[in-house]
Amino acid sequence: MTSIKAIAAKLFAKYIHNETQKWANNPIESQQRVFEDLIQVAKSTQFGKDHDFGNIKNFEDFANKVPVRDYEALKSYVDEVVKGKENILWKGKPIYFAKTSGTTSGAKYIPLTKESMPYHIEAARNAILSYVHETGKADFVDGKMIFLQGSPILEEKNGIQLGRLSGIVAHYVPKYLQTNRMPSWETNCIEDWETKVDRIVDETINENMAVISGIPSWVQMYFEKLKERTHKPVGEIFKNFNLFIYGGVNYEPYRAKFENLIGRKVDAIELFPASEGFFAYQDSQKEKGMLLLLNSGIFYEFIKADEFFTENPKRYTIGEVELGINYVLIISTNAGLWAYNIGDTVQFTSLKPYRIIVSGRIKHYISAFGEHVIGKEVEAALQEAMEGTNVRVNEFTVAPQIAPQAGLPYHEWCIEFENEPSDIAEFALKIDAAMRKQNVYYDDLIVGKVLRTVVITKVAKNGFQEYMKSIGKLGGQNKLPRLSNDRKIADLLKIQ
Incomplete structure (x- = not known):
């Protein structure tokens, strides 16, 4: 018998699907709206004044006034934000910094604002709801769900909280999921990964796990420990486990190993989250690629990867991209990143709607x-x-x-x-x-x-x-x- 929770999930999934279609079917207009909103809000910031946002009327003006930058090139502005100064990259101050390991600059502090934070949560939710809408499967909402992530313990820097993105997101898990969510808060706070995975195994081994989420390499470690402990495939330990949610790396090299560890095939949903923004999620089990989120406070530009290191490479907007070309992804966001190179390369698998795969890193x-x-x-x-x-x-x-x-x-x-x-x-x-x-x-x-x-x-x-x-x-x-x-x-x- 289908539970009330599962029925509610299906109804909500249909609503979200219809809302998604509105912007997905009007991609250029959606991106234009985002672009205009970003420029309007940020024109009185320090960055906006330095780059003459008041006289930006269109994308050509923006491309002429705002060069493409990576973190190192934007660092002088970020440093001012980290000091606690207001109205530098975005209005006011960020509510968080997502702290990531940098390359030449040590730790990187990526701002998260009250405008950008909700999109991180909604995108993950909508990915699951897209799956529910397409497949009609919703019974997993009654089982336990595990999200392998970083510690939710946050530090503070000049009045702004900071931590790993996954740890920050842990503070936003909706109340209706709290009773189903694992591991416990205490276990999530363990910093040493091997100790943490052992504790997660202790907590979950006898539970009705239905959804498991995390980066494949670390989920694999969890599965191996489960199998080591029980001498059973994961699918036998968790008979109702039928949905794997992952992001960060391509699942294909792991698929054969996972199916062996699980003992059967399970559905999978791919996400494309980063500290800088939540860019895309797999909206269909039948189509290749992830739906690019064009209505989530992020304006996208694309530079052909083989032209990226030339002088003044052409910057393309969403209406100009082509299938199968390797593009460097450039973003401007409502967290105050401007023409920002996150380092990822993508290829389009569909233009109606716009779907992408992550093809690699421009540095890798x-x-x-x-x-x-x-x-x-x-x-x-x-x-x-x-x-x-x-x-x-x-x-x-x-x-x-x-x-x-x-x-x-x-x-x-x-x-x-x-x-x-x-x-x-x-x-x-x-x-x-x-x-x-x-x-x-x-x-x-x-x-x-x-x-x-x-x-x-x-x-x-x-x-x-x-x-x-x-x-x-x-x-x-x-x-x-x-x-x-x-x-x-x-x-x-x-x-x-």
Whole structure:
């Protein structure tokens, strides 16, 4: 018998679906409205005055007056906000800083305002409601739900609270979900990831878990501990577990391993959240890609990835993008980020409505020989090589080997196998063939004997976990880069 809660979820899902269609069917007008609102609100801020927002009438004016920046280039403004000053990047002061690990500047402080915060919560909710509306499945609302996330304990800096985004979001879980939500607040506050996962296993092992959410690599660790404890597949422990929600990395390289750990297939919903904004979510189990959120206080620009490092690359708006092109995602937001490069690259899978996949990071690529290999390509190549086999991979990363002790240079694939292939060399050739089909530059380098074919290096069991632990990034929202243009990661991995 369907519960009242499940019936209510279906009714609410239908309402949200209809509301979503209004802006999704009018994408250019929706983005224009967001753009005008952002400029209007921010023209009296310090940034607005410095960039002549009062005379911005259209996107061309904005592109001429506001250069594309990353965090380092915007840092002088952020530093003023961190000091507690008002009206710098956005009106008033932020209500939070999402603290993330930076690259050259140490910790990054990403502002969250009273205008931007609700969209982080609504987007996650609407992703689940889209699933309910499309599939008609809502019984999971009566089961327990777990969200593997960072600690909700917040610090304070000049009157503004700060913490990890997932920890901040934990303070906004709706009351109707509180009784179903796991783990306990006390367990969520544990900082050490391994201790935390053990405690989560203790709390959930005998519960009716229906929804499990988190970054795949860390959910995998949770599943492995459950299986270790019970000697049963996760799907047998949690008979009503039928929905996995994830974000941050591509699920495909993990899918075979997950289905083995669970013992059956479960539906999955992909999200694209970041400290800087919640950009997209999977709105359909049938269509490829995630619905780009065009009515959520974020104005989007796109720069072709292969033109990004040229002088004055063209900046495209939503009405100008094309399918299948690798774009660097640029955002302006109601948290006060302006023409901001978050570092992610995306490709459009649909223009009606606008759906995207995350193809990689503009900083995470291999082009040691001019090959321009991106994250999406290495993930797809591994997936193709695994098809029709019982090979399962726990984790992997790819790096160039420019100066081998003998022979031509090559791409080194550092792979931690769960089930390794019977013939590693043959498996490497399958990966190589898939890479050559996808990337013409890579193919030219192989044909021209500039590179030799892929070399696989087996990483010891838990080698990637040990690496992440060694750099202080085990658990939470930390993700391993799929590929690097140097050997910093590859040289630190414990080889089998």
